Amino acid sequence: xxxxxxxxxxxxxxxxxxxxxxxxxxxxxxxxxxxxxxxxxxxxxxxxxxxxxxxxxxxxxxxxxxxxxxxxxxxxxxxxxxxxxxxxxxxxxxxxxxxxxxxxxxxxxxxxxxxxxxxxxxxxxxxxxxxxxxxxxxxxxxxxxxxxxxxxxxxxxxxxxxxxxxxxxxxxxxxxxxxxxxxxxxxxxxxxxxxxxxxxxxxxxxxxxxxxxxxxxxxxxxxxxxxxxxxxxxxxxxxxxxxxxxxxxxxxxxxxxxxxxxxxxxxxxxxxxxxxxxxxxxxxxxxxxxxxxxxxxxxxxxxxxxxxxxxxxxxxxxxxxxxxxxxxxxxxxxxxxxxxxxxxxxxxxxxxxxxxxxxxxxxxxxxxxxxxxxxxxxxxxxxxxxxxxxxxxxxxxxxxxxxxxxxxxxxxxxxxxxxxxxxxxxxxxxxxxxxxxxxx
Amino acid sequence: xxxxxxxxxxxxxxxxxxxxxxxxxxxxxxxxxxxxxxxxxxxxxxxxxxxxxxxxxxxxxxxxxxxxxxxxxxxxxxxxxxxxxxxxxxxxxxxxxxxxxxxxxxxxxxxxxxxxxxxxxxxxxxxxxxxxxxxxxxxxxxxxxxxxxxxxxxxxxxxxxxxxxxxxxxxxxxxxxxxxxxx
Numbered sequence: 295x296x297x298x299x300x301x302x303x304x305x306x307x308x309x310x311x312x313x314x315x316x317x318x319x320x321x322x323x324x325x326x327x328x329x330x331x332x333x334x335x336x337x338x339x340x341x342x343x344x345x346x347x348x349x350x351x352x353x354x355x356x357x358x359x360x361x362x363x364x365x366x367x368x369x370x371x372x373x374x375x376x377x378x379x380x381x382x383x384x385x386x387x388x389x390x391x392x393x394x395x396x397x398x399x400x401x402x403x404x405x406x407x408x409x410x411x412x413x414x415x416x417x418x419x420x421x422x423x424x425x426x427x428x429x430x431x432x433x434x435x436x437x438x439x440x441x442x443x444x445x446x447x448x449x450x451x452x453x454x455x456x457x458x459x460x461x462x463x464x465x466x467x468x469x470x471x472x473x474x475x476x477x478x479x480x481x482x483x484x485x486x487x488x489x490x491x492x493x494x495x496x497x498x499x500x501x502x503x504x505x506x507x508x509x510x511x512x513x514x515x516x517x518x519x520x521x522x523x524x525x526x527x528x529x530x531x532x533x534x535x536x537x538x539x540x541x542x543x544x545x546x547x548x549x550x551x552x553x554x555x556x557x558x559x560x561x562x563x564x565x566x567x568x569x570x571x572x573x574x575x576x577x578x579x580x581x582x583x584x585x586x587x588x589x590x591x592x593x594x595x596x597x598x599x600x601x602x603x604x605x606x607x608x609x610x611x612x613x614x615x616x617x618x619x620x621x622x623x624x625x626x627x628x629x630x631x632x633x634x635x636x637x638x639x640x641x642x643x644x645x646x647x648x649x650x651x652x653x654x655x656x657x658x659x660x661x662x663x664x665x666x667x668x669x670x671x672x673x674x675x676x677x678x679x680x681x682x683x684x685x686x687x688x689x690x691x692x693x694x695x696x697x698x699x700x701x702x703x704x705x706x707x708x709x710x711x712x713x714x715x716x717x718x719x720x721x722x723x724x725x726x727x728x729x730x731x732x733x734x
Numbered sequence: 735x736x737x738x739x740x741x742x743x744x745x746x747x748x749x750x751x752x753x754x755x756x757x758x759x760x761x762x763x764x765x766x767x768x769x770x771x772x773x774x775x776x777x778x779x780x781x782x783x784x785x786x787x788x789x790x791x792x793x794x795x796x797x798x799x800x801x802x803x804x805x806x807x808x809x810x811x812x813x814x815x816x817x818x819x820x821x822x823x824x825x826x827x828x829x830x831x832x833x834x835x836x837x838x839x840x841x842x843x844x845x846x847x848x849x850x851x852x853x854x855x856x857x858x859x860x861x862x863x864x865x866x867x868x869x870x871x872x873x874x875x876x877x878x879x880x881x882x883x884x885x886x887x888x889x890x891x892x893x894x895x896x897x898x899x900x901x902x903x904x905x906x907x908x909x910x911x912x913x914x915x916x917x
């Protein structure tokens with residue numbers, strides 16, 4: 295594994311550009327990316343990078359270099375510098391020329407169609423400042439994975455230039471509402487596209503009744519969700535590739551709020567089978583539930599800490615909904631949130647240090663973070679209807695739902711709230727976002 | 735309508751029996767007429783262990799669960815409204831509870847679902863739990879007036895199925911409700 299602490303590369307203009315980027319906003323052309331990126335605040339820095347056109351990419355079904363460029367731009371951490379012509383991984387670039395264009399890094403490559411229909415994608419990254427090669431990436435992929443291959447190259451660039459693992463090759467799931475009785479559970483690349491390059495992602499479930507609370511299995515192969523297609527809340531798990539699904543919980547009353555354990559073997563969920571909404575554990579294929587909470591209050595929205603030992607959840611046992619935590623095997627709960635009278639929807643960062651949640655202040659519902667060590671609470675947005683926060687697997691971004699101009703939209707934000715991107719969906723209303731894991 | 739519901743529950747039975755038989759998953763495709771659900775199940779059972787072969791890593795196969803909603807066939811009063819943040823069945827809805835409880839007491843074969851709903855404010859899961867609490871309050875009132883607990887299922891739609899659109903108190907008041915639906 296790469297060393298995530300020390301960047302392989304320290305951009306020369308990193309600090310200098312900080313001030314220049316104050317209150318800077320860029321609009322990525324709609325044809326390039328579905329996310330509109332907004333950057334605000336002091337300290338936003340961007341690495342100037344050239345992603346040249348790859349040799350023979352115009353003969354392929356996807357424009358690999360433009361996918362990479364859009365990824366880098368959307369992260370808010372990079373600034374693309376235009377370059378004429380094509381540059382492949384075998385080139386001997388004249389670094390002085392690229393330095394003259396004020397680039398810190400240069401990426402070139404090629405896309406070659408093989409006899410069996412697959413594509414060979416090659417890329418090479420250079421440090422323009424030092425005038426040396428940083429490294430290369432090669433992959434042979436199915437045509438439908440060309441975009442994935444491009445996202446992986448973008449992840450490689452991200453990791454080499456910032457020291458942080460990228461999340462461009464991960465996926466997101468969300469629910470789109472296309473009409474009063476048309477609900478679509480969709481999966482998309484982290485840029486909002488499906489593998490064919492169409493915006494809007496791919497359909498997982500099409501229903502005339504609501505769908506809520508999608509959640510990825512830790513291996514990224516399945517989605518569990520709550521569907522109301524039987525006129526009540528039932529928890530299903532569905533294999534992405536085959537479309538086969540199974541009922542995880544369909545007991546008397548409501549079955550909801552599924553959360554996979556980090557090992558993927560069990561699921562915490564909320565059942566009302568014994569009256570009241572309480573938290574239970576079931577196996578990944580269902581079976582007899584084991585009750586975890588016994589309160590006369592509402593206990594819901596279970597969420598495992600990354601180590602699998604602690605379960606965070608929402609309860610109104612103290613008179614108002616607050617986040618609590620308890621041992622995942624069961625036991626006494628202690629309260630986690632204290633500010634405000636309505637704190638719901640906990641999500642724990644992959645390093646276990648930060649909790650994202652929704653807090654009501656007056657009539658506004660806003661995304662907040664809580665530093666679980668210091669107890670410091672921070673508001674990340676100035677919108678008023680935030681919902682459903684979910685961490686990117688590198689812990690650097692949170693995706694959430696909110697309302698803008700009368701529509702339900704999806705946003706991503708950095709943990710300091712300074713860089714936000716909005717998913718411009720093809721359907722009017724999109725909700726219930728959840729970020730998938732690495733390892734696709 | 736009734737036919738569709740029955741056919742659908744038989745589909746669930748098929749799915750459940752497949753689970754018992756050791757087949758961990760069954761593809762449900764509700765766009766096809768329910769009568770052919772057996773064929774769907776049979777053809778799928780053979781594929782249960784099939785791998786995706788050389789398909790792309792990004793492949794996603796959809797499930798279609800669109801279907802029509804069951805219509806209520808009774809002229810009994812069907813809706814109980816709630817105050818903000820409240821689960822108390824108000825006195826003005828006593829006649830609604832009374833009439834439905836009587837109908838259930840007269841015909842013990844009759845089944846009812848009580849669907850709890852909330853207004854749009856707040857999170858979907860917490861609202862689902864609030865709606866459940868409202869539904870359970872109505873079920874309790876019905877059983878106190880003679881209905882059998884086994885005849886009624888309390889379920890919730892949370893904020894997912896508002897009766898009216900809108901983001902003001904007029905709309906919210908119409909959405910904080912429990913609906914009594916024949917099963």
